[in-house]
Amino acid sequence: MKKALWKNGFLLIIPTVLLLGFAATPLWAADAATCVSCHERSTPGQVKDWRVSRHAEEDIGCADCHGDKHMTAKDAKLAQMPDEHVCKECHEEQFESFAKGKHNFG
Secondary structure, three states: OHHHHHHHHHHHHHHHHHHHHHHOOOHHHOOHHHHHHHHHHHOHHHHHHHHOOHHHHOOOOHHHHHOOOOOOHHHHHHOOOOOHHHHHOOOHHHHHHHHHOHHHHO
């Protein structure tokens, strides 16, 4: 009897744990498609620009430059607005050229 209860209980626990695991998956684990689905409504021009960019071609998603803290309209202030130092992480040569030029002092 104990063995049968354990099996039945175990069989109920597995789907429950899996369901809770998926429900508890943090939003920050979302990919660029999640960002795009919202931003197509709120900032369609920016989405269009990204889609035709080299970043999109290279699978550089929103969180790569804007961080992963912004997930809803209510927390939009948490989105990182990248400056040249964020760009430098991938574009060091271009950053150094910019830093030495007159536009850096504007």
